[in-house]
Amino acid sequence: MLKIGHRGAKGHAQENTLASFQKAIDLSVDMIELDVFTSKDNIPMVIHDNSIDRTTSAKGLVADFAAASLQELGIPTLAEVFNLVNIQCEINIEIKDFKSVTSVLQLIEESTFPTDKLLISSFDWNALQEVRFHSNNLRIGVLTETDLKLALAFAKFIKAYAIHPHYHLLTQENILQMQSHHFKVFPWTVNEPEDIIFVKSLQVDGIITDFPNRL
Numbered sequence: 001m002l003k004i005g006h007r008g009a010k011g012h013a014q015e016n017t018l019a020s021f022q023k024a025i026d027l028s029v030d031m032i033e034l035d036v037f038t039s040k041d042n043i044p045m046v047i048h049d050n051s052i053d054r055t056t057s058a059k060g061l062v063a064d065f066a067a068a069s070l071q072e073l074g075i076p077t078l079a080e081v082f083n084l085v086n087i088q089c090e091i092n093i094e095i096k097d098f099k100s101v102t103s104v105l106q107l108i109e110e111s112t113f114p115t116d117k118l119l120i121s122s123f124d125w126n127a128l129q130e131v132r133f134h135s136n137n138l139r140i141g142v143l144t145e146t147d148l149k150l151a152l153a154f155a156k157f158i159k160a161y162a163i164h165p166h167y168h169l170l171t172q173e174n175i176l177q178m179q180s181h182h183f184k185v186f187p188w189t190v191n192e193p194e195d196i197i198f199v200k201s202l203q204v205d206g207i208i209t210d211f212p213n214r215l
Helices: 018-026 067-072 078-085 098-110 125-134 148-157 172-180 193-201
Strands: 002-006 031-038 044-046 090-095 118-122 139-144 162-165 206-209
Touching: 002 018, 018 031, 018 078, 031 078, 031 098, 044 078, 044 098, 078 090, 078 098, 090 098, 090 125, 098 125, 118 125, 118 162, 125 139, 139 148, 148 162, 148 172, 193 206
Parallel strands: 002 031, 002 206, 031 090, 090 118, 118 139, 139 162
Antiparallel strands: 031 044
């Protein structure tokens, strides 16, 4: 079972920062999960929200700032994370909006980071379709917090690698159903010890958590 650090190690360091990713690596994660929006100059930036209000001292939309300005506020570029991780673990890139697809794919193409250590996920299934249209090889994870049957059907359609359900949706039956179609199951975001015990008992393939040390 893979140990997947949510936004790095969000329970230990500020989310989606280089410090958080380093902490996750120090905690021996198999994979880090991160979020991407695109800057004004079309650079993939690692941040969960479409605005910088919650996680920085400034205010405004990510799309209204150049990458250099966002970096000064502590928001890393995806390229910086590639360099930091340097194949010490895998990376799950959650694309937060459709217009970020092109810049993310371009960076992956230009980077030396191995594509077999990357997993592209999104709640925006149109974005995932766009990823698959451009690449037959990239691994795709279908995110859902509502309808697992629909997610399974879509995962088959785009030849996904994994399904990422909210852990409250999980039962022994639907786990087996997804795995019987050869999809990995990576539920999120499982933090409390009793929830971790329950989800582990379902024999999932990996757990996305703010506290990798609890797995």
